[in-house]
Amino acid sequence: MARLRKGIPTGRRARPRQVPRLRFGFRGSLPGLRWSDGGGLAAGTIPETDRVAIETAAIKRAPSVRLAAVTDWAAWHTPYDDPDSALSHRLRAVRAEVASGLDRASEGPVRLLSLCAGRGLDVLPLLSVHARGPDVRGRLIELDARNVEVSRSLAPDGIEVPRADAGSTDTYIDAVPADLLLLCGIFGNISDEDVARTAGAVPQLCAPGATVVWTRSTHAPDLTPAVRKWFAEAGVVETAFVTEGAGGWAVGAGTFHGQPQPLVPGCRLFTFTRRPPA
Numbered sequence: 001m002a003r004l005r006k007g008i009p010t011g012r013r014a015r016p017r018q019v020p021r022l023r024f025g026f027r028g029s030l031p032g033l034r035w036s037d038g039g040g041l042a043a044g045t046i047p048e049t050d051r052v053a054i055e056t057a058a059i060k061r062a063p064s065v066r067l068a069a070v071t072d073w074a075a076w077h078t079p080y081d082d083p084d085s086a087l088s089h090r091l092r093a094v095r096a097e098v099a100s101g102l103d104r105a106s107e108g109p110v111r112l113l114s115l116c117a118g119r120g121l122d123v124l125p126l127l128s129v130h131a132r133g134p135d136v137r138g139r140l141i142e143l144d145a146r147n148v149e150v151s152r153s154l155a156p157d158g159i160e161v162p163r164a165d166a167g168s169t170d171t172y173i174d175a176v177p178a179d180l181l182l183l184c185g186i187f188g189n190i191s192d193e194d195v196a197r198t199a200g201a202v203p204q205l206c207a208p209g210a211t212v213v214w215t216r217s218t219h220a221p222d223l224t225p226a227v228r229k230w231f232a233e234a235g236v237v238e239t240a241f242v243t244e245g246a247g248g249w250a251v252g253a254g255t256f257h258g259q260p261q262p263l264v265p266g267c268r269l270f271t272f273t274r275r276p277p278a
């Protein structure tokens with residue numbers, strides 16, 4: 001993790017006060033992240049200091065421009081190739097909680113719902129090795145076609161991977177109530193209000209006793225205390241909260257013991273604040 005943080009300090013010093021702070025899901029520059037002032041430069045291909053200089057110049061050129069974060073969600077997965085990356089450390093923590101959820105699951109089919117599933121790496125590889133893997137059925141919802149393709153290639157029978165907008169409750173129809181709900185890599189990319197709304201929707205998404213696994217970085221201002229409270233208010237009893245340390249990733253998990261509610265279709269739980277490349 002120390003390695004990932006290295007790129008940040010020079011950027012901070014070089015940036016004037018009025019420049020909006022970059023908000024990454026993780027501290028440090030991840031491949032595929034890029035910032036757009038209309039030009040669309042790929043940050044993954046330029047040094048951090050140059051990127052900050054470019055960003056600063058863009059602000060000076062057009063002070064009113066609100067920079068929109070553009071993320072290549074396929075390239076975002078690249079750090080998973082390095083077992084020592086912070087993202088791989090987080091992945092292992094997530095998998096451990098997913099495995100615990102499968103250990104706890106009642107006999108019979110285990111219904112899985114993963115929102116913004118990416119390549120499904122947090123759960124699909126587990127299914128072939130965990131004793132309950134053959135019982136798992138469900139849906140991984142993902143918008144990026146390249147990630148969908150990878151997930152589909154890894155998914156066993158009974159797991160569907162629609163290319164769809166996971167922010168809309170319409171995409172959960174027939175996939176809830178879930179026994180295992182994964183909300184990983186979402187909460188750093190949506191507004192705090194959307195995080196609260198999504199946590200508050202757990203009673204619509206989960207069966208009694210279901211396991212919920214979520215992630216959020218702890219970079220300041222650390223939202224994880226609020227996230228834990230929102231899940232608790234939704235009836236999720238925390239079973240784990242693992243962090244890499246201040247400013248690093250956090251993985252939370254819990255079991256749902258609240259009052260289940262019927263799914264309300266046609267609702268928007270969240271909208272990503274980063275947009276994919278044009």
Ligand SMILES: C[S@@+](CC[C@H](N)C(=O)[O-])C[C@H]1O[C@@H](n2cnc3c(N)ncnc32)[C@H](O)[C@@H]1O
Pocket residue numbers: 025073074076115116117118119120121122141142143144147164165166167184185186272
């Ligand atoms: C930070 S990545 C997390 C991927 C995966 N859950 C993980 O933790 O490895 C966010 C993922 O959400 C996807 N995504 C973004 N907006 C989405 C939406 N509205 N509906 C479904 N997926 C979305 C992106 O394509 C990307 O794969």
